[in-house]
Ligand SMILES: [Zn+2]
């Protein structure tokens with residue numbers, strides 16, 4: 001699939017307030033995240049991505065006093081690549097003295113809200129990298145902003161992906177031949193009927209009490225798990241909303257695999273460990289989770305939440321758990 005480029009005119013960019021430094025070539029590309037709150041609503045509404053990119057440009061020009069948005073390109077959860085400063089132009093986002101070595105590509109994820117890149121965002125970042133290589137003279141390096149500069153950017157999930165070589169996710173490429181007719185992808189959608197208190201200082205896996213769709217019966221009634229009766233690759237998405245934390249307090253969340261009786265098998269892609277998210281000023285955590293797990297009746301998928309707060313921490317009704325499951329032979 002070719003790059004799905006959103007030109008500056010298409011996203012309504014302001015003209016730069018000056019001329020860019022010229023780049024003939026770079027050593028490669030550095031990947032960034034916003035470091036702030038990214039509204040979960042952008043996942044279902046691409047027009048909000050456009051507004052977010054315009055907001056970033058305004059912040060860079062009016063707040064930072066830069067001539068333009070600092071990034072070479074910005075990638076949203078829908079695999080759209082927004083042209084930032086673009087090809088052969090010096091970015092501003094990598095840190096003083098570092099901008100001539102690497103193009104700067106931002107993924108629209110943050111420290112709350114959208115905290116996990118979607119598979120399509122990873123494809124889009126990869127598309128941007130390949131575009132910068134083919135037409136912008138970018139070299140082979142793929143690094144995170146934190147490489148050579150003191151910052152958390154690009155956050156744990158994106159950095160783990162960068163360190164793994166920024167591979168394209170397997171999710172849109174079936175691992176084997178197309179599924180046969182009786183093996184079309186299944187969808188399981190789960191949620192909570194009521195809020196629940198999340199106990200402190202242990203791993204907690206929600207019991208999914210509401211079932212919106214489960215045509216194959218892969219969610220045992222009232223259970224914690226997705227337990228397919230066949231081996232499948234599962235693209236899982238969950239939204240977790242917690243309240244009651246002390247501002248800044250850390251919560252760990254992620255997809256995990258378990259044996260039928262509950263023993264942990266492993267923690268899902270991309271990091272191999274739970275992701276840390278910090279409560280906002282209101283003591284809330286709202287985060288998305290994404291994962292690509294091989295599931296079966298024996299290896300079941302759950303969501304795990306871990307906190308050590310002394311407060312009463314509540315998992316809200318809004319939480320949901322969706323999986324698109326691809327059969328493999
Ligand atoms: Zn950065």
Ligand SMILES: [Zn+2]
Nearest residue numbers: 046049076078
């Ligand atoms: Zn989008």
